[in-house]
Amino acid sequence: MTTTDNASETVAIGTQIAISFEGVRKEFGSGVNATLAIESVDLDIAEREFVSLIGPSGCGKSTLLRLAADLIEPSGGSVVVNGKSPRQARLDRDYGFIFQAPTLFDWRTVWKNVALPLEIMKISGMSKEKKDEEIERLLDMVALNGFESHHPYQLSGGMQQRVSLARALVFRPSILLMDEPFGALDEITRDRMNLELHRIWAETNTTILFVTHSIPEAVLLSGRVVVMTARPGRVQEIIPIDLPYPRTTEVEESTRYYELVTQVRESLSKAMVGGL
Amino acid sequence: MSASASPEVSPQIAASDRFLTDERAERLRSASARIILILILVAIFLGGWEFLKWATDAPRTTLPHFHEVVNYLFSTNSQGDKVWLDTGRNLRLTFIEALTGLAVAIIAGFAAGTLMALSRWTGRGIMPFVIGAQTVPIVAIAPALVIWLGTGWETKALIAGFLAFFPIAVSTARGIGDVSQDSLDLMASYGASRTEVFFKLRLPSALPYIFTGLEVAAAFSVIGAIVAELPVGSQDGIGVVILTSQQYFSLQPESLFAAIGGACLLGGAMVAMVRLIQIAVLRGHRAQELS
Numbered sequence: 181m182t183t184t185d186n187a188s189e190t191v192a193i194g195t196q197i198a199i200s201f202e203g204v205r206k207e208f209g210s211g212v213n214a215t216l217a218i219e220s221v222d223l224d225i226a227e228r229e230f231v232s233l234i235g236p237s238g239c240g241k242s243t244l245l246r247l248a249a250d251l252i253e254p255s256g257g258s259v260v261v262n263g264k265s266p267r268q269a270r271l272d273r274d275y276g277f278i279f280q281a282p283t284l285f286d287w288r289t290v291w292k293n294v295a296l297p298l299e300i301m302k303i304s305g306m307s308k309e310k311k312d313e314e315i316e317r318l319l320d321m322v323a324l325n326g327f328e329s330h331h332p333y334q335l336s337g338g339m340q341q342r343v344s345l346a347r348a349l350v351f352r353p354s355i356l357l358m359d360e361p362f363g364a365l366d367e368i369t370r371d372r373m374n375l376e377l378h379r380i381w382a383e384t385n386t387t388i389l390f391v392t393h394s395i396p397e398a399v400l401l402s403g404r405v406v407v408m409t410a411r412p413g414r415v416q417e418i419i420p421i422d423l424p425y426p427r428t429t430e431v432e433e434s435t436r437y438y439e440l441v442t443q444v445r446e447s448l449s450k451a452m453v454g455g456l
Numbered sequence: 457m458s459a460s461a462s463p464e465v466s467p468q469i470a471a472s473d474r475f476l477t478d479e480r481a482e483r484l485r486s487a488s489a490r491i492i493l494i495l496i497l498v499a500i501f502l503g504g505w506e507f508l509k510w511a512t513d514a515p516r517t518t519l520p521h522f523h524e525v526v527n528y529l530f531s532t533n534s535q536g537d538k539v540w541l542d543t544g545r546n547l548r549l550t551f552i553e554a555l556t557g558l559a560v561a562i563i564a565g566f567a568a569g570t571l572m573a574l575s576r577w578t579g580r581g582i583m584p585f586v587i588g589a590q591t592v593p594i595v596a597i598a599p600a601l602v603i604w605l606g607t608g609w610e611t612k613a614l615i616a617g618f619l620a621f622f623p624i625a626v627s628t629a630r631g632i633g634d635v636s637q638d639s640l641d642l643m644a645s646y647g648a649s650r651t652e653v654f655f656k657l658r659l660p661s662a663l664p665y666i667f668t669g670l671e672v673a674a675a676f677s678v679i680g681a682i683v684a685e686l687p688v689g690s691q692d693g694i695g696v697v698i699l700t701s702q703q704y705f706s707l708q709p710e711s712l713f714a715a716i717g718g719a720c721l722l723g724g725a726m727v728a729m730v731r732l733i734q735i736a737v738l739r740g741h742r743a744q745e746l747s
């Protein structure tokens with residue numbers, strides 16, 4: 181990874197592999213009704229890297245994410261997360277998963293929603309004070325202090341998704357798996373969330389695998405954009421994004437940004453043709 | 457960080473405060489609206505009663521005046537007791553029967569509903585019995601149960617519980633089973649055990665469903681207890697009062713209406729009790745699920 185060479189502020193990307201897909205194949209159903217969702221996907225994601233998966237609907241982006249999360253199992257090939265099987269990585273709480281819907285529990289307050297993973301994980305040697313401190317730190321990070329005792333239905337969609345972000349980060353996972361997290365938000369909120377996410381990524385030592393439908397979003401946030409073909413999903417092209425860090429609104433107005441958006445768009449239209 | 461965030465947060469806080477105040481005012485408005493609605497309904501009911509009597513020119517032995525029924529309640533019966541005291545004593549017994557039945561139904565219904573939702577095979581085994589419990593004509597089976605188990609209050613509690621079981625079992629099964637795949641995936645991503653998934657996700661999200669079933673069950677338990685009192689041999693209970701009042705209807709028509717009114721009040725009180733518990737338990741749940 182040398183994409184950060186000409187960056188004004190370098191972001192150190194590790195040399196260790198966080199997530200590795202090798203010849204991965206996933207079939208849903210069986211017999212005549214079987215559909216091949218993804219086929220022979222090879223992809224390595226380095227520690228501290230921010231990688232976006234983009235592609236037409238049904239290209240298996242989410243499938244790839246769920247395979248890494250051990251929410252489904254591959255039909256062939258191998259997935260390795262932090263040098264372990266996805267199952268072991270899940271049980272070790274190596275990753276936080278963020279869904280398109282905030283998936284908050286309505287009967288819990290914002291504070292209790294963020295506390296949920298800590299309740300379940302019973303992290304040894306973590307006192308109640310330490311947990312409270314951690315929750316407060318994260319609510320601060322996503323700018324939700326003052327909303328601790330609100331219930332999710334009292335918040336806007338953007339605020340709800342920020343709660344879910346805080347909840348995913350509260351146990352300090354080394355990997356974040358994000359499945360179109362801001363897809364349901366309006367564009368203004370989405371822009372703000374993107375910059376916020378990018379700041380959080382730069383502040384923490386997190387590897388992010390990010391599924392999106394939006395080309396500008398993918399280019400703005402990522403170190404690399406993985407373009408996938410439609411049914412069955414394959415990797416069409418991996419485009420390195422050599423934009424400077426930190427990614428701000430100025431970056432969004434640069435010529436290089438537009439060139440990269442065009443490059444991804446062209447690659448994506450080729451992928452679409454391949455899928456038809 | 458917090459300095460840069462505060463300008464965008466403060467308008468949101470303001471908006472949310474306005475939201476809460478609106479919610480409180482709205483709740484107050486809906487509460488007073490409800491009381492007014494109830495008063496209007498009572499007026500319509502009494503007006504309709506008296507209008508019906510006037511329009512059909514019904515004699516006292518078909519439909520007495522409402523005030524005659526009220527007067528009867530304050531009169532003294534053949535045993536020298538105040539009628540309202542005697543009715544209250546009978547209602548109390550029926551209440552105990554219904555409440556005991558409801559408690560048994562809650563335990564059995566919750567267990568059956570949970571099994572139906574979580575265990576495919578046990579669930580399939582239980583289902584026919586639950587359906588069976590619903591289709592058995594309780595009026596037909598009550599006399600047989602009284603013969604087998606005696607005329608004690610426990611028999612009536614059992615029949616009340618039998619009737620209340622079905623709505624609780626079904627609503628529990630619905631609630632426990634109706635959890636989004638995302639929520640389950642979320643819990644899986646934390647490596648949560650089955651027990652944790654049940655107590656932290658399934659049960660709290662099922663509570664609004666369960667309380668809906670519980671409300672129906674509360675009404676059913678009163679019906680069950682009254683029906684169980686009807687077979688010959690019972691001495692006390694509002695069901696017995698209804699039966700005797702019917703036999704002496706031509707002499708004392710007011711007593712039947714008083715007994716019916718008492719039974720209605722009992723059913724209403726049971727449902728209201730469940731509602732109050734529901735409001736206390738579901739405080740944190742969505743507001744619309746409470747109303």
